[in-house]
Amino acid sequence: MTQELLNTLYVQTQGVYLRLEGDTLRVQHEDVTLRNVPLHHLGGLAVFGNVLISPFLLARCAEEGLEVSWFSESGRFQGRLSGPVSGNVLLRRAQHKALDNPSATLHLAQRFVEAKLRNTRLVLQRAVRERGETPALAAALLEHEAALRQLPQARTVDEVRGLEGNAASAYFAAFGDLLLSGEFGFEGRNKRPPRDPVNALLGFVYALLTTQCTAALEGVGLDPQVGFLHALRPGRNALALDLMEEFRAWWADRLALALLNRKQLSPEHFEERPGGAVLLSDEGRKQVISAFQQRRQDAVQHPLFKEPVPIGLLPHIQARLLARYLRGDLETYPSFLGR
Template sequence: MIKVLLNTLYVQTPQSYIRLDHETIVVEVEGAKTLQVPIHHIGAIVMFGHVSISPYLLGKCVNQGISVIWYDAYGRFLARATGRTNGNVLLRRAQHQLLEDEKRMFHIASRFVSGKIRNSKSVLQRAMRDYPEQRARLEQSVKQLDQSLRNIGKQSTLDELRGVEGYASSVYFEAFASLIRSDEDGFFSFTVRSRRPPRDPVNACLSFAYSILTQDCISALEGVGLDPQIGYLHALRPGKPSLGLDLVEEFRPYLADRFVLTLINRRQLDKSDFDMRPGGAVFLNEKGRKTFLAAYQKRKQEEIQHPIINQKVPLGLLPHVHARLLARHLRGDIAEYTPFIMR
């Protein structure tokens, strides 16, 4: 179940060109070589803005299962290239057949929601220990999340379940502002979750983190042979990675929200890392993305003792572990899908 955590190559310098040189990846800027790494050390290539890749390298990547992902200059996802569809066709058949079983579909969707709410609750409980002056406020939010967890079992339709998830998210983000500690001039003030576009620096960081994490979950699902577009909690729409969005829910608080809080509270990001766009949109700029991505890659290498498989696992492999657990459940190898719950 555990495999080597391969590195991700992020390229965001404008006019960079990425090419293949024998069994190595070469990055050039204005004709000058700036980086050369063995291709077998790379698990994915992520490009931002005006960056190009040679057809030969692109072909090599898809043949070797190396994902190539494009973002625009503001960190918004554009496209993703992968190799041939892999995995047992019987697994995908089971995944599709579940859509006809409303009771099982609801049950799996409820597992994603319960994982998200439990981990959101853990983020707030950790803050209660670290910031005792906020205890009363956070304690009330934790009680509301506990009620949301109890309400999951009282629902019978997916729309009702989505309503519980939406309410729990609003409770969580109302308390989120009190977790930001380094905001002397109000630059990192946060009031409400906003997206498409993000309206403040905190939302810009959250949106960027969620986008990267979603691509990690899509890669994990494809790696075990599941179809990322056939999900259960999120509605099915053309081009929408519904199962990828399902899986990412349980990881948002631990792998994204806590990471963003750490960057901000440790003052690793400041005003110079953001661009304010006409109309009120806020995005990480090239400097900010560089800081963000370097810290994110370092974070993915950290290990935890996984509560289900009882092994030490790098954080970057958590989506792969749970994609495998989900596949085993869909095949009937295990009775339940158990979401990741942070300790």
């Protein structure tokens, strides 16, 4: 699949060759031309997996300041090519300046949390429609509605974190009602280490999603460790965690629930370790990774585009929108709202 989004050409079709024909980028598979894109339409390239690029095209991209980012087929960031004068240092400088600007920091924290609240509410509403309302689900929905009303009035990032934390507590108090299989129970969120299969699965899927968000941020030249909602700590990809909040329930939790409710995972896919930790087995991890990669290929509607886009590109789109906001090209950061 090859798509042009936000002036960036995303190439995910394996085995294609990108070459330069005059002032046109040509996407070829064997002797067939799949797409022609005028080079002046592009601000950058993002290629995934087995995609070849001609040296003449690379040289032209470097000369004209078109950034080229390489990712593995599964979405892991591998490297980036920039010309002699790169805008990345200016982008990172804008990122650090925003961190020192209380207004910008608050705005981004609110936008990340608003998306999380709205997308989590979708998961809760879907459960009520399909299985009926329970007291815990009703309480979680009320908490999310209250948080969404209060969020615009928050004056500090700590207030935003408090609203997000209260909603998350209510959500996980109701999470057991989202499970259909009697093979798994859920008594609440726990981690480091997880002490039951559901928490082990959630932690693993969150780690996969964080990797995707980290790669997307690195692909546009942002520093994944400099976040606005999550506190800065050495070695912590705070901005990736910020971005992940937009997708946590809508992507990660829904995938985990589908694996459990459709019985694609069973108790045999988990192992208890000394000390009470519960982890996915090797086979369990294979099942989850396979489902995660399949989900990345599913196309959904993004609020800013007419054509559906693969779910796997959503973090990349949001990372570029975030970069545009930090550069001052956008007045607000348009967070992702699912359907």
